[in-house]
Amino acid sequence: MITEMLVEQVIDGEKIPLELAHEIITKMPSEQLYELADEIRARLHPDRVVTYVVDRNLNYSNICTSICTFCAFYRKPGSAEGYVLSYEEIFKKVEEMLSLGGSGILMQGGLHPDLPFSYYTDLLRELKTRYNIHLHCFSPPEINNFAKVYGMSIESVLIELRAAGLDSIPGGGGEILVDEIRKRRRTECNSQEWLHVMEVAHKLGIPTTATMMFGMGETINHRLQHLEKLRRLQERTGGFIAFIPWTFQPDNTPLGRKFPNRVPTEEYLRWLALSRVYFHNIRNIQVSWLTQGLDVGRRGLHCGANDLGSTMIEENVISKAGANYKATEEMLVDCILQEGFIPVKRNAAYKRLQTNP
Numbered sequence: 439m440i441t442e443m444l445v446e447q448v449i450d451g452e453k454i455p456l457e458l459a460h461e462i463i464t465k466m467p468s469e470q471l472y473e474l475a476d477e478i479r480a481r482l483h484p485d486r487v488v489t490y491v492v493d494r495n496l497n498y499s500n501i502c503t504s505i506c507t508f509c510a511f512y513r514k515p516g517s518a519e520g521y522v523l524s525y526e527e528i529f530k531k532v533e534e535m536l537s538l539g540g541s542g543i544l545m546q547g548g549l550h551p552d553l554p555f556s557y558y559t560d561l562l563r564e565l566k567t568r569y570n571i572h573l574h575c576f577s578p579p580e581i582n583n584f585a586k587v588y589g590m591s592i593e594s595v596l597i598e599l600r601a602a603g604l605d606s607i608p609g610g611g612g613e614i615l616v617d618e619i620r621k622r623r624r625t626e627c628n629s630q631e632w633l634h635v636m637e638v639a640h641k642l643g644i645p646t647t648a649t650m651m652f653g654m655g656e657t658i659n660h661r662l663q664h665l666e667k668l669r670r671l672q673e674r675t676g677g678f679i680a681f682i683p684w685t686f687q688p689d690n691t692p693l694g695r696k697f698p699n700r701v702p703t704e705e706y707l708r709w710l711a712l713s714r715v716y717f718h719n720i721r722n723i724q725v726s727w728l729t730q731g732l733d734v735g736r737r738g739l740h741c742g743a744n745d746l747g748s749t750m751i752e753e754n755v756i757s758k759a760g761a762n763y764k765a766t767e768e769m770l771v772d773c774i775l776q777e778g779f780i781p782v783k784r785n786a787a788y789k790r791l792q793t794n795p
């Protein structure tokens with residue numbers, strides 16, 4: 439039962455049981471839930487800072503052996519529309535990002551069947567040698583694919599990538615970490631494999647983010663199981679630096695024919711707020727303005743989020759599925775100021791790059 443005492447305990451940073459999370463998401467009025475999440479955010483971030491990052495989403499290749507039904511980005515091996523970027527093309531994109539005041543790249547691609555491992559390691563090395571940038575690269579499904587394609591352990595893959603310059607790992611491909619759902623969506627990397635990559639990364643001291651993509655036919659219990667799996671892993675490792683919930687973008691995807699409607703704003707904000715309440719052990723919660731739009735991004739800052747994410751100088755994955763929101767650094771800063779917070783630029787590992795103004 440949601441009692442006043444329980445609310446006090448949650449605000450004080452106590453871990454809440456899964457059953458209580460179920461009760462909160464199904465019964466608590468939205469305004470009360472947003473207020474609760476906001477109080478937790480205020481306790482964790484009393485300086486009223488809201489962070490954001492200027493970086494570039496760089497997709498080195500769209501060739502993929504998986505056929506996730508929620509994805510509009512991939513092309514099968516052999517497709518005439520498949521591409522692999524050359525190093526020169528990547529350097530050019532990095533230079534554009536740097537000229538716009540960016541600090542790094544979020545580099546991801548499909549699950550390529552036969553690019554040599556040296557394509558990735560040499561690329562990271564070259565990037566680190568040429569530029570002073572943060573490399574936030576390769577989601578767990580890609581790392582899992584590297585291990586399979588090159589016959590290496592996850593640990594060896596990560597050690598080599600880190601030696602080449604990898605700084606942190608994005609939480610992409612988490613979707614919903616319940617295999618019943620993942621099998622239905624034809625996701626190649628299962629939940630255990632995804633969590634294992636993250637656990638090994640954390641043990642090696644590589645920070646990562648965690649995500650949840652929802653709104654593709656899963657139940658409330660599936661979403662709660664997802665949160666619980668992340669929280670348990672975080673209890674063991676402490677390696678998740680942020681949690682980012684975002685929603686399925688249906689356009690141009692096979693799954694979009696079955697689920698053509700986007701998650702309503704209120705439902706998104708309720709899950710954002712619940713994640714702030716649930717993750718007593720994850721410091722940063724990011725609102726996904728990129729899938730929700732800037733107006734929802736603003737509202738999210740009062741529903742538990744302390745981070746407005748990235749300007750995303752380039753985005754190729756969800757924009758293909760219908761999320762076409764754009765923002766400059768100035769727009770993000772204005773939003774944060776107008777909502778009564780202090781904007782501070784960070785890098786992909788949530789390290790602040792400015793002191794508080």
Ligand code: SF4
Binds near residue numbers: 504506547
């Ligand atoms: S989501 Fe990733 S793994 Fe799945 S098909 Fe798209 S590119 Fe491939």
